[in-house]
Amino acid sequence: MLRTRLCEILGIDVPIILAAMGTATSAEFAASASNEGALGSIGSLLRPFTAVQRDIDAVRELTNRNFAINHTPPTLDADAFRHTLAARPPIISFALGDPGELVRKAHDVGSKVMIQVTTVAQAIEAAERGADVIIAQGGEAGGYAGFVSTMALIPQVVDAVSPIPVVAAGGIFDGRGIAAAFMLGAVGVNMGTRFLASKEAPIGDAWKAAIVEAHSEDAVKIELLNDIQPLPGTAGYGTVSRSIRTPFIDQWATRREAARQEREHLLRNIQEKSQAGRRHEVFVTSGQTCGGIKEILSVAEIIRKLTAEAEIALTSAAKMMSG
Incomplete structure (x- = not known):
């Protein structure tokens, strides 16, 4: 043991x-x-x-x-x-x-x-x-x-x-x-x-599948999320979330000033998709270990x-x- x-x-x-x-x-x-x-x-x-x-x-x-x-x-x-x-x-x-x-x-x-x-x-x-x-x-x-x-x-x-x-x-x-x-x-x-x-x-099956299918380099730091939702990232320990890349991240990651201006709209969009079971379309939280995870098992x-x-x-x- x-x-x-x-x-x-x-x-x-x-x-x-x-x-x-x-x-x-x-x-x-x-x-x-x-x-x-x-x-x-x-x-x-x-x-x-x-x-x-x-x-x-x-x-x-x-x-x-x-x-x-x-x-x-x-x-x-x-x-x-x-x-x-x-x-x-x-x-x-x-x-x-x-x-x-x-x-x-x-x-x-x-x-x-x-x-x-x-x-x-x-x-x-x-x-x-x-x-x-x-x-x-x-x-x-x-x-x-x-x-x-x-x-x-x-x-x-x-x-x-x-x-x-x-x-x-x-x-x-x-x-x-x-x-x-x-x-x-x-x-x-x-x-x-x-x-x-x-x-x-x-979590949704699409989120689990994204982890199994991803490579480690697909799991990126998303400063964008702190622009849209400053807490808890910019408070406390000053952390940044990591997610597998999604079309949403690719669309906004290089447009951070625009994202800050559209903060309320984007946050509402994220919340609506999460509540509808479509969070995988915006953020797919995952560490870099995703590249080594190949199957979905029981706990x-x-x-x-x-x-x-x-x-x-x-x-x-x-x-x-x-x-």
Whole structure:
């Protein structure tokens, strides 16, 4: 069994976290990961309070294992956070901005706290806030991320915040990536794109198909989105989202000033297409790992495959070093 210190801290069986991914989230999705011994996460970013409330209330009916509820300080929904505190989840996570006093409030209800960062300076700040676990996210990641690569970021963060455990995120899609994260000093991984290409992921089939069919170079940073919807990208940690290229992105990426002038119209267009199940026509959130993902599997199959591959990779590395 693939176990690290993270398993003891978070009360899980395998050191794998299903990332909280904005609107690509649900209680059912989180529970499918938690029930396999990983840590499922429920996201709140840009979601209505009623949807977040429903997931928080439903998840304990779907799993008796630990899970996390994620909040983003730059876009914090006060009602959703109050409901989270009332639910006293095992873990509360934060991303995209300094949570400040929110960490103390989470600890006061007995929750462990994870904070996702994109730079060493942010990691040090997270440690000072009292984070129990720090997720260091490299720029290869999908969704809102920074610019420093995972390979460069993880060991620097590990050195800066020791002995606080560090989880690696960005650029990991198989067991070899998990083994590599361990070699960099991480005690676990936080994965998004690999799980988006799963049967349980609450996104459209066209989005899943786009991930499987894409090459890594198709997943590009879209400054355009910060022009149209400045929060959370331009606030907090100053992140930029990554998406597989679409005709919408190609049309507007080089016309950013025009996009800023048409902000309300374009944002309404994005929202309407998302609500109609056609989000893949505008943004297809994905990390650069899309190039290595070739099939849509169940969450259980993904977790079992990841752990088996990681164990093989670690054993092979040990044999290689022993000659």
